Amino acid sequence: MTRIADLPDTVDMLIIGAGTAGLVAAKTAAGFGATTVLVEAHRMGGDCLWTGCVPSKSLIAAAEIAQSARDGGHLGVHVDGVRVDFAAVMGHVHDAMRTIEPVDSIETIEQSGALVVMGRARFTGPRSAEIDGRPIAFRQAIIATGSAPTLPDAPGMDGVAVLTSDDVWDLTTLPERLVVIGGGAIGCELGQAFARLGSHVALVQRGPRLLPKEDESASRLVTAALEDDGVDVRLGTQVVRVEAGEDGESGILHLDDGTALPFDRLLAALGRAPRTDDALGLAAAGVDTDERGHVVIDATLRTSNPRIRAAGDVSGLPQFTHTAGVNGSVAATNAVLGLRRTVSEVVPRVTFTHPEVAAVGLQPSEAEANGCSVQTVDHHHVDRAIADDRTTGFTSLVIDGSGRLRGALIVGPRAGESLGEASLAVTQKLKTSAIAGSTHAYPTYSDAFWNAAVADVRGRLRTGAVGAAVRVLARFRAAVVR
Ligand SMILES: Cc1cc2nc3c(=O)[nH]c(=O)nc-3n(C[C@H](O)[C@H](O)[C@H](O)COP(=O)(O)OP(=O)(O)OC[C@H]3O[C@@H](n4cnc5c(N)ncnc54)[C@H](O)[C@@H]3O)c2cc1C
Numbered sequence: 001m002t003r004i005a006d007l008p009d010t011v012d013m014l015i016i017g018a019g020t021a022g023l024v025a026a027k028t029a030a031g032f033g034a035t036t037v038l039v040e041a042h043r044m045g046g047d048c049l050w051t052g053c054v055p056s057k058s059l060i061a062a063a064e065i066a067q068s069a070r071d072g073g074h075l076g077v078h079v080d081g082v083r084v085d086f087a088a089v090m091g092h093v094h095d096a097m098r099t100i101e102p103v104d105s106i107e108t109i110e111q112s113g114a115l116v117v118m119g120r121a122r123f124t125g126p127r128s129a130e131i132d133g134r135p136i137a138f139r140q141a142i143i144a145t146g147s148a149p150t151l152p153d154a155p156g157m158d159g160v161a162v163l164t165s166d167d168v169w170d171l172t173t174l175p176e177r178l179v180v181i182g183g184g185a186i187g188c189e190l191g192q193a194f195a196r197l198g199s200h201v202a203l204v205q206r207g208p209r210l211l212p213k214e215d216e217s218a219s220r221l222v223t224a225a226l227e228d229d230g231v232d233v234r235l236g237t238q239v240v241r242v243e244a245g246e247d248g249e250s251g252i253l254h255l256d257d258g259t260a261l262p263f264d265r266l267l268a269a270l271g272r273a274p275r276t277d278d279a280l281g282l283a284a285a286g287v288d289t290d291e292r293g294h295v296v297i298d299a300t301l302r303t304s305n306p307r308i309r310a311a312g313d314v315s316g317l318p319q320f321t322h323t324a325g326v327n328g329s330v331a332a333t334n335a336v337l338g339l340r341r342t343v344s345e346v347v348p349r350v351t352f353t354h355p356e357v358a359a360v361g362l363q364p365s366e367a368e369a370n371g372c373s374v375q376t377v378d379h380h381h382v383d384r385a386i387a388d389d390r391t392t393g394f395t396s397l398v399i400d401g402s403g404r405l406r407g408a409l410i411v412g413p414r415a416g417e418s419l420g421e422a423s424l425a426v427t428q429k430l431k432t433s434a435i436a437g438s439t440h441a442y443p444t445y446s447d448a449f450w451n452a453a454v455a456d457v458r459g460r461l462r463t464g465a466v467g468a469a470v471r472v473l474a475r476f477r478a479a480v481v482r
Pocket residue numbers: 016017018019020021022039040041042043044045046047048049051052053054056057119120121122144145146147165186275280311312313314318319320321322323324352
């Protein structure tokens with residue numbers, strides 16, 4: 001680690017925040033030879049490592065094993081008395097974080113050539129900042145300060161210690177009754193995981209369906225799956241007030257439909273707000289923010305101050321680790337090399353519920369408006385899904401008039417693992433004939449992706465000029481082959 005006192009007075013590149021966006025930006029800028037300083041106020045690795053992807057997927061892994069053990073009877077395997085040792089589950093969660101931590105450590109980043117300092121940075125002017133009060137001038141800067149959970153504000157809420165994704169990982173005992181407010185990615189992933197681990201979970205969603213950023217067909221399957229796991233899903237309802245219990249953690253949630261939900265712990269998953277408060281000094285730097293507080297950027301990630309770029313959750317682009325990483329790299333490359341690379345419009349995403357929801361590009365609900373057709377394979381027709389007895393799901397491809405894949409929606413087990421192929425095809429503008437012509441191993445879930453492409457190609461071979469040519473060729477061969 002570099003001491004603040006040892007920093008140069010002026011640097012080529014100042015990067016604020018050592019989450020995924022800042023880490024990748026620092027490695028990229030230093031790799032190009034820029035004098036780079038990465039500043040982190042709290043923990044190297046940011047949300048993904050400590051409060052986001054890593055702990056949530058580790059918890060989900062334990063929850064899935066518990067559920068598989070209970071469900072084994074479907075396949076003739078009976079596991080009696082499934083017992084969840086929650087402290088050990090949390091031990092696994094924290095072990096996973098500790099195992100991955102070195103990748104994001106100060107030592108690893110400094111080996112790439114960047115200087116890392118622990119401290120809080122704030123801009124003091126268009127080309128200047130201070131770190132814990134120590135002034136530093138920069139030629140260019142990247143804001144990568146991330147986002148923080150939004151807190152609920154119903155009457156009585158301040159009498160309850162509301163959990164968020166920041167501190168739910170500190171639980172040492174499984175809440176017997178957990179109420180989750182918010183039915184987006186975090187609410188669905190964690191609500192289902194806690195239910196599978198043994199909590200009685202109720203999930204309150206303001207809107208008419210869960211996962212409103214995904215197609216309705218996916219929401220429907222996820223809602224049914226959560227209900228199968230025992231989650232009490234309340235749609236189209238709002239919290240009107242909270243009655244706090246004496247312990248400061250439990251209470252009763254009153255909803256606008258007149259019902260009440262008693263809870264031992266309350267978890268808020270209402271979305272995340274960018275970390276751009278006054279303490280960051282954006283006004284002094286001439287960096288504009290929008291009405292929700294996100295840093296305003298152009299397609300090359302440049303802010304209203306041409307020397308400053310932004311990447312990651314703070315930028316208002318989709319809040320994913322892969323987006324943060326890729327855009328951290330784009331921001332640093334543009335800054336150091338003076339390029340105008342733009343951010344990719346193809347953003348794959350996976351919600352790690354069971355079934356998983358994996359999406360990229362145009363979605364089936366958007367197909368018609370974009371002149372595209374949809375090919376869907378229901379997983380009841382996928383041999384691997386039948387063998388696993390996990391047929392809930394489907395694979396839909398969105399295909400334009402010339403046969404190019406424009407998007408995909410996959411719902412099912414390991415859907416996220418099949419998404420890489422779809423992202424590649426969408427990014428490279430591959431046609432379904434290219435996918436159909438690439439042999440897929442049997443039996444896999446990606447058979448569904450392949451078979452949807454094959455169905456599209458067969459359809460095209462039956463219609464239009466191509467279909468006519470194929471029929472002529474077939475008739476000619478029938479005439480000459482005796
Ligand atoms: C529960 C949960 C599950 C998730 N699961 C997934 C998933 O499965 N897949 C996926 O792709 N995404 C997932 N995400 C989203 C993902 O975690 C974020 O999109 C990603 O971590 C954002 O990275 P970032 O670099 O923009 O910000 P962050 O990781 O938040 O990093 C910002 C850093 O800046 C530091 N900082 C802030 N202000 C200052 C300052 N003034 N000075 C110095 N340092 C400062 C902070 O301390 C922090 O370390 C999940 C998020 C949550 C909450």
